[in-house]
Amino acid sequence: MFMDITWQDPITGAHGFVVIDTLVRGTASGGLRMRQGCTLEEVRGLAQGMTRKEAIHLRPGRHYVPVGGAKGGIDFDPRAPGTTDILERFLVAVNPIMGAYWALGEDLGVRQRDIDDILAKRGLGSGLSAVEKLLTDPEAARARTATAFSTIVDGLAQDELVGGLGVATSAIAALESAGRDPADSSAVIQGFGSMGGTSARFLAEAGVRIVGIADADGFVSNPAGLDVEALLDTRDPFGGIDRAALRPDDLDGDRGDWLAADCDVLVPAAVSYAITRENCETITAGLIVEAANMPVLPDAEEHLQARGVTVVPDFLANSATNAWWWWVTFGDVDGSWDDSRSLVIETLRELTTQVLGEAGRLGITPRQAAQSRVDANLEALRAQPDQMAAAKAER
Template sequence: MSITWTDHVTGRQGFLVVDRLVRGVASGGLRMRAGCTLDEVIGLARGMTMKEALHYDPQGRYIPLGGAKGGIDCDPRDPAAYGVLVRFLRAVRPTVENVWTTGEDLGLTQDLVDRAAAEAGLVSSIQAVYPLLDDETAARRRLADAFAVEVDGIGLDELVGGCGVAESALAALDRAQLPYREARVAVQGLGTMGGATARFLSRAGLAVVAVADVKGTIANPDGLDVEALLAARDAYGTVDRAALRPSDAELPGDAWLSAEAEVLVPAAVSYAIDAANQEAVTARWIVEAANMPVLPEAEEALAARGVTVLPDVVVNSGTNAWWWWTLFGDIGPDAEQAFAYTRRAMRTLVDRTLTRAETDGTTPRAAAHALVADRLPVIAERFGWYR
């Protein structure tokens, strides 16, 4: 199902795509960025179907949903953006009430989505899943309590996705037997996902040597002070340059791509690495924290020269899974439990994906697709093909 909506006030367009239903429900975030297209949202919705299927555990309380996605073609910094968001949610309200569970994505925070959803007359942005819960009151309280948890002043919901991305990178390093202290990382984007990923990798012992935001790239071959940079961010992940040390360099925005690092983490926008600029990559691994940051022709060229791309459908699936692990009761509203469960699940998934890639002689993305192809019929047989 595909919906294209045009705002009668601003002329901005919004898109909603439901790729697949499981038990009548689909899951996927809502993004807002200038230039967002229907084709982009279609690809993201398909990716959500894959992320859900990859986390299927027949023994778990969380049963994966179908995949969906929403997108609005508007700069989130535009003064008119909030009104567009409210009107979009009001327009697709019946879908949110009955089919589509959504939340924050690129350009939007969960607080903003929640506020706009309430103004649009919705009970919650995830209310479509409530009929599937054994005890709705307890489940909603558990998720609310989890969102209230903070670690070092940062909400658990803003950290768990980066924990999953970092663990994915660490799993790859471990398979290659590369000590963490010998690995360097460059991160594009220091927002929710990129910032948390940088924090977890830095605390694991890796040197974060470059980070990029809208103002450019901040670099230091000896390693950046990640905690200081995170403390100096604004709401959009832009770092106040006054927090830089004398040894930190300010470089052009694309300098993160060619940084001397073993691991690259694109954690900002889609389509960041294309057939042309992939030639600048010297890293051994690209870990896709953002959705669809590496174009197919770029990935083909990277694979030909030995660069492994860990795909978004695996790497950044932890945030979505955490919501449902918590809501369905696989874990409680506790940070250490959430991090431990996320690390275990992501490491298992990455190892399974890389093993399949080695066995089949394919890329990790092709291996992830193969795992999904194996699991979707199993899920469909249990819950139905068309509902």
């Protein structure tokens, strides 16, 4: 652990946290979340996850070379009055850390445009200031970023789409690796915000029947498949489903019903720690793809693995948003949707297929196989400064 910071809001008393888990090339990246009950321990776990998300994307020949992992969190209800003011005070307080080490973006309960607006209003630079020292052409990076974040696809911003596209691609690759046809498969999504909503969209686009979606108010389901696009068009800013948009044969049940729903793929895309040893017995799905951060607790995953349930870990399945930011920034994509979509699909399909293949060959879990890849990549990344120094000395 490189750095732990705890902040207390002088007005409300709310606490905020920044954890820098690792530095690679003097920099770390990870989002900022806000939720009531957020703890330092939670943020530490998320920062460790960001280290893994970064390292798993080391690829020879790409401009993006992974950095370290970090995370921020604020213990406050994002729906309560005064949310933006608390966010502003937090960003002002931790801005020196941002400038030196921490490149951040949105996460659960925080919107990217609010971060950007606050930083611009207070003259605090960019959320990506910490990576500017790594760029050879900052102006070109800014131009690509402007394109990327102004691109709207079928009513949704591109930066909201790439994470769900990655989750859906990972789920489809996992189905195909198991010999399943996505068009003959069904899925249930927990959460209908940016990650859950777009995961549902791209799974449905691939022919997967979305038979259930859980939000804060209940569990909407239909064995024949929900109209995902209609629900996306009418959801609220927090991912709440408009019950007036439901069709006569759609059902509205209890929020907890998602876990035991009859489906092939379960996509937890809301909160951490959602699947526990106590509740995992009710799961009927044979595949869980972690769209949220840390949704399956370790003892639950161990039990699920023994039952033959495959869990694709979060630091693989939901890593596309973070990777895409850096592909845009460093120039692996030009910022357009076509270019971005192509690289997300190519990379997440390849990663998922390789990790599941390694897990099968070695008789280990997908998480263990993915972690082995992360460990090897981190070792290679840590060797790079020594290699660069040696090359300079030779010259």
